[in-house]
Amino acid sequence: MSASTSGVVDGEPRETNVVTAIRDALHDEMAADDRVILLGEDVANRGGVFRISAGWMDEFGPERVIDTPLAEAGIVGVAIGMALRGLLPVAEIQFADFIHPAFDQIVSEAARMRYRSNGAFGCPMVIRAPCGGGIHGALYHSQSIEAFYAHVPGLKVVMPSTPADAAGLLRSALRDPDPVLFLEHKKTYRAVKGPVPDGPFLVPLGSADVKRAGTDLTCISYGYALHTCVEAASRLFDDEGVSVEVVDVRSLAPLDTDTMFTSVRSTSRVMVVYEDNRTYGAGAEIASTIAETLMFDLDAPIVRIGGPDIPAMPFAAPLEHFFMEPEPDQVYRRMRDLAAF
Amino acid sequence: MSASTSGVVDGEPRETNVVTAIRDALHDEMAADDRVILLGEDVANRGGVFRISAGWMDEFGPERVIDTPLAEAGIVGVAIGMALRGLLPVAEIQFADFIHPAFDQIVSEAARMRYRSNGAFGCPMVIRAPCGGGIHGALYHSQSIEAFYAHVPGLKVVMPSTPADAAGLLRSALRDPDPVLFLEHKKTYRAVKGPVPDGPFLVPLGSADVKRAGTDLTCISYGYALHTCVEAASRLFDDEGVSVEVVDVRSLAPLDTDTMFTSVRSTSRVMVVYEDNRTYGAGAEIASTIAETLMFDLDAPIVRIGGPDIPAMPFAAPLEHFFMEPEPDQVYRRMRDLAAF
Amino acid sequence: MSAGVATTAHGALGLSTEDLLAMYRTVVTARLLDEAALRQNRMGRAPFVVPAEGHEACQVGTAWAMRRGIDVWLPYYRDGALVLAAGMTPYEVFLGIFAKADDPSSGGRQMPAHWGHKELQIISGSSPIATQVPHAAGIAYAIKYRHEDAVVGCWFGEGATSEGDWHEGLNFAGIHRLPVIFVCENNRYAISVPQSMQMAIEDVADRAQGYGFPGVVVDGNDVLACYSAMKQAHERARAGEGPTLIECKTYRFLGHTSDDDDKTYRPRDEVERARHHDPVHVFGEYLRVHDIVDDATAEELRAEVKAEIDHALATAWEAADPLPESALRHVFYESDEGP
Amino acid sequence: MSAGVATTAHGALGLSTEDLLAMYRTVVTARLLDEAALRQNRMGRAPFVVPAEGHEACQVGTAWAMRRGIDVWLPYYRDGALVLAAGMTPYEVFLGIFAKADDPSSGGRQMPAHWGHKELQIISGSSPIATQVPHAAGIAYAIKYRHEDAVVGCWFGEGATSEGDWHEGLNFAGIHRLPVIFVCENNRYAISVPQSMQMAIEDVADRAQGYGFPGVVVDGNDVLACYSAMKQAHERARAGEGPTLIECKTYRFLGHTSDDDDKTYRPRDEVERARHHDPVHVFGEYLRVHDIVDDATAEELRAEVKAEIDHALATAWEAADPLPESALRHVFYESDEGP
Numbered sequence A, B: 001m002s003a004s005t006s007g008v009v010d011g012e013p014r015e016t017n018v019v020t021a022i023r024d025a026l027h028d029e030m031a032a033d034d035r036v037i038l039l040g041e042d043v044a045n046r047g048g049v050f051r052i053s054a055g056w057m058d059e060f061g062p063e064r065v066i067d068t069p070l071a072e073a074g075i076v077g078v079a080i081g082m083a084l085r086g087l088l089p090v091a092e093i094q095f096a097d098f099i100h101p102a103f104d105q106i107v108s109e110a111a112r113m114r115y116r117s118n119g120a121f122g123c124p125m126v127i128r129a130p131c132g133g134g135i136h137g138a139l140y141h142s143q144s145i146e147a148f149y150a151h152v153p154g155l156k157v158v159m160p161s162t163p164a165d166a167a168g169l170l171r172s173a174l175r176d177p178d179p180v181l182f183l184e185h186k187k188t189y190r191a192v193k194g195p196v197p198d199g200p201f202l203v204p205l206g207s208a209d210v211k212r213a214g215t216d217l218t219c220i221s222y223g224y225a226l227h228t229c230v231e232a233a234s235r236l237f238d239d240e241g242v243s244v245e246v247v248d249v250r251s252l253a254p255l256d257t258d259t260m261f262t263s264v265r266s267t268s269r270v271m272v273v274y275e276d277n278r279t280y281g282a283g284a285e286i287a288s289t290i291a292e293t294l295m296f297d298l299d300a301p302i303v304r305i306g307g308p309d310i311p312a313m314p315f316a317a318p319l320e321h322f323f324m325e326p327e328p329d330q331v332y333r334r335m336r337d338l339a340a341f
Numbered sequence C, D: 001m002s003a004g005v006a007t008t009a010h011g012a013l014g015l016s017t018e019d020l021l022a023m024y025r026t027v028v029t030a031r032l033l034d035e036a037a038l039r040q041n042r043m044g045r046a047p048f049v050v051p052a053e054g055h056e057a058c059q060v061g062t063a064w065a066m067r068r069g070i071d072v073w074l075p076y077y078r079d080g081a082l083v084l085a086a087g088m089t090p091y092e093v094f095l096g097i098f099a100k101a102d103d104p105s106s107g108g109r110q111m112p113a114h115w116g117h118k119e120l121q122i123i124s125g126s127s128p129i130a131t132q133v134p135h136a137a138g139i140a141y142a143i144k145y146r147h148e149d150a151v152v153g154c155w156f157g158e159g160a161t162s163e164g165d166w167h168e169g170l171n172f173a174g175i176h177r178l179p180v181i182f183v184c185e186n187n188r189y190a191i192s193v194p195q196s197m198q199m200a201i202e203d204v205a206d207r208a209q210g211y212g213f214p215g216v217v218v219d220g221n222d223v224l225a226c227y228s229a230m231k232q233a234h235e236r237a238r239a240g241e242g243p244t245l246i247e248c249k250t251y252r253f254l255g256h257t258s259d260d261d262d263k264t265y266r267p268r269d270e271v272e273r274a275r276h277h278d279p280v281h282v283f284g285e286y287l288r289v290h291d292i293v294d295d296a297t298a299e300e301l302r303a304e305v306k307a308e309i310d311h312a313l314a315t316a317w318e319a320a321d322p323l324p325e326s327a328l329r330h331v332f333y334e335s336d337e338g339p
């Protein structure tokens, strides 16, 4: 239900949305520690295309809030250098779809620095990237990229679904000695509201969270799709009394299999729901690890719902709508069928 | 055991190794069609670091065998342009580990050109990349990269394990109207020999192949690991009479689930073996799709064997050896246990 | 004042009065189309539009040296005026803006202004900046390889010049002396990032010498200067002398896109000052001074264009939407696509 | 001929006889170490080595203007002589060649010549070419941000200059006028690809002007010329005047690595001609002309160095291999690593 399940919480909660929670947490971190540097396209002069850093160039100075050239490999590569010299860079990629030019710097450099130097050097840095669709962003402002990066040893990948998780995970990411890819689903930015504890509370990396308790089946999801699942679960409970436990993965890498396995053992039915292209998506790993470990605990085949295998979301409303499975209705139907299996 | 299972074969077979089969097939294609262009680092003057194109600059001319600058995004991007203007470029990436700078050109451009133009433009091109470990290549000359690319709609990804498959798949890739990532496991180059039909036979993209027939369990693999599995299977048959069917995936995308499902239905036990880092590796998709579809056909939990989740293979012999699981012994033991389950 | 053809700027460039009128009509069409599209955006009928306002001269000027049906175009999203010069109709542009099934760029799949047109040889472009630059080099390579008489034009903003792909594309084109022209529309901002935070130099054109071919700077608000530079580059390309980098100094009058509020990062008086050099007005003045248009004919042309745009808009609005399930098509080649 | 300090090339640069002897010793050590390593390779005891032969002067010359313990080094695999000048010992180099547990670069995880040394501030490098260039800019940014008195040196071959990362790194450094020096060891080949197929220009240094800072060309076989250029760049960097690109024209005498057969792509007489400018001999001649060494002292130094190398080699060979299971360590931070 909230980050309190596994986070260290202090202060009075405040109701806010995801983008504000991210802004506030990052602001506090920057105010508290001048090693924290924000760099990216349009983050300074304009305060970010999502206005997360509006006013910060004046507040923290242009040395700490840096408008970079249009060059993602350079942004990540420069951030790696900063991290190697004692700073704590937050590299903002304007849209996750544009992170691809930095693939080599992230995979070959940031994620391998510690391993290849046998522990001598490390890259404490956060790469923030707004991802996901449903906001009329078309093919190149809608992509899900988590599957590419969750596969990379040496890199941590998280995607919060609530304001509290966003704030708590961002703080943990900034305190982590290794590189963290922090994915922000754009559709949660303003649409998802919730309480955020007031203090500098943390949500540990590598921890999943039960967002809705239930007994009949386990639904595992993350990002915006998580809310689709919670909504479907609550309708299904109201309609037919089916009790669905919804687990929020939160951390794609490392994956908290304990929390998932515990839930699946108790319900014996499981579905995995994600927005990304279905085939070779992150849900494959989740389904697969459950199949290996809990096969004989299951009363029904694992259900996996992912986006269609087309290159991201088209622009035209009818086409975008077609992609934005998992829609609540589809998830609802498959939940009901799975419970009845 | 050979491509004949699903390939169109003519001519007398000839015994050769994988690297020679690739060289011969590519040579014949270049000789037959002057739209075929080879470009990459060191492919002309030196004939490639694996000597695949030795002598071709003289034979086909420097316009058709092009030494490029050291710039992988440029190599792929230029190849896309060539493909858009009626050529059939074969872009050679010197080592798969160095394909990462081209990630954006492959994912955002080559793979999306057709979709984003609603079918108006296409990129018929082949990207060849020698991959895989066990050849003392250390962290950056040993990587498996198939999982990153198999997830990309619009891109086909194949990895042959035998000389005949290499030749037949390469020809199909060159005839395909869409971009194909052709992965060549370096350890198969000289170590794996086999018959290659003499004519221009094809192995269709998207077809798996039963490399060893069996009844007790299905072992699904590809690349060099496939040979580890065949070897373990044959030892296990000799030692204990256990009959293992070994399926060669060959085509990671699209995946030939029919061939795999048919085998699994007949054996009711399945293991998936791959060299790449285990977590979020290609084996996750294979295991997951079987779990969804054939759960009640299985008599034992799915077994998944992948490489450790460390950033590729270290250089020192003891460390490389440690990574090069799946070793025959490990696969052998897990096969025996699974058959006995 | 009327002048003999040979002594005027356009005469010296070999441009007739008809040429100038056709160019002017294109410039005016682009401007009015932008305005109409923005109105659609404010009315909630067009979720996203990309105005070209301010860039009309450099786009139409450079385009005019290209040969429709022969040369190849790789524009970027800002190139609304360019694609009109390349032969796209306002109707086709509105099909894109309204994301209709018949949108020639993408059938409504991409955001508007992600141009593509198979018949016109406008190569499909994407959002990631500068990715088209190596494509342009590859196409030019194929042209040279097949001894074809075609030239490739590749347009981008100054922001694109920071990307690795840009460097790699220009370098390859230089090595092989390819028939390609790189046109930088330098409006001094990449969204909000001023040129000074993008590069430590004044002229992008200076980078050309690192690739072994000429870089030239032109006034991007002067349509004839842009045409002239492009014409020379085009001749160079056809003569086998290789690429040229042309930098057009220009300015964007409106927000980056309809989603952008440029007041957050640009002083209003800077925008005002730039408007004094509005390329559409500058060109109109030139035509008046040379007695090619007067107030009446200019107004007539404007009215004609406006009617054409209104009609295009209305017709496009009525066109069919793509079918939902069509989203699954064209991931791979389909046999009905032709070669 | 002996000359007063002030009138010699080295005197003008402020280098004492002791400096020169130390530089010479480093150059000779690099050469003899290369030879010893290649012998180990042929004996089958070293699966992979990367000779620096031919590059000694530009590496040691540029290194000598850096301050050990203060400045930061980002070398590439060719920089075997450079890392000796930066403070690595032959023993440490051999630990890497034999992939031993105590190899300071990577504990035997990376191929030899993938340098790294935390205490010496040699930043761990990888195989993918040019990736260290933006790192160098980022480190220099942090130095400037914290008002530290340190300079970053970043070395690479001319092949690296074709990569997008190179462009992006230099551009960033130029914008922020960072204290970083980019050194290009131009040996005219990227493995087998000749410079003419890598770029359409003669001097890589020309690219610097596209980034707003100076590019200089020096004779890479002249250790003092390299030192001089680096010294000036170092002063510029410390004075807050920003980066410099130094291009050292040099040549690689042997194959690209022990895996390469350069006979497949380079004419033998080209290599022979280059050997006439062997930087180790050139430097030796300089020292003889200035009476700083004679045949006897040169031979003595050589013998001393050889003994040191033989000892280092023998000791490193006996050192412990990494434990197999240690392959699982250091994927992420471990609490025993310190900050």
Ligand SMILES: Cc1ncc(C[n+]2csc(CCOP(=O)(O)OP(=O)(O)O)c2C)c(N)n1
Pocket: A041, A070, A072, A094, A098, A101, C078, C127, C128, C129, C156, C157, C158, C159, C160, C161, C185, C187, C189, C190, C191, C252, C256
């Ligand atoms: C690779 C990539 N990174 C970031 C973006 C987001 N973005 C879109 S346009 C733009 C600025 C482009 O500026 P410029 O090239 O100068 O063109 P202009 O819009 O000024 O005409 C940015 C940063 C993108 N589309 N692609």
Ligand SMILES: Cc1ncc(C[n+]2csc(CCOP(=O)(O)OP(=O)(O)O)c2C)c(N)n1
Pocket: B041, B070, B072, B094, B098, B101, D078, D127, D128, D129, D156, D157, D158, D159, D160, D161, D185, D187, D189, D190, D191, D252, D256
């Ligand atoms: C990204 C990448 N692509 C390809 C390679 C393979 N490779 C290793 S060294 C090299 C040539 C480098 O040439 P240059 O930069 O001139 O340095 P030199 O070896 O001549 O000193 C190539 C192509 C690589 N290591 N990384």
Ligand SMILES: [Mg+2]
Pocket: C157, C158, C159, C185, C186, C187, C188, C189, C190, C191
């Ligand atoms: Mg701009």
Ligand SMILES: [Mg+2]
Pocket: D157, D158, D159, D185, D186, D187, D188, D189, D190, D191
């Ligand atoms: Mg070189």
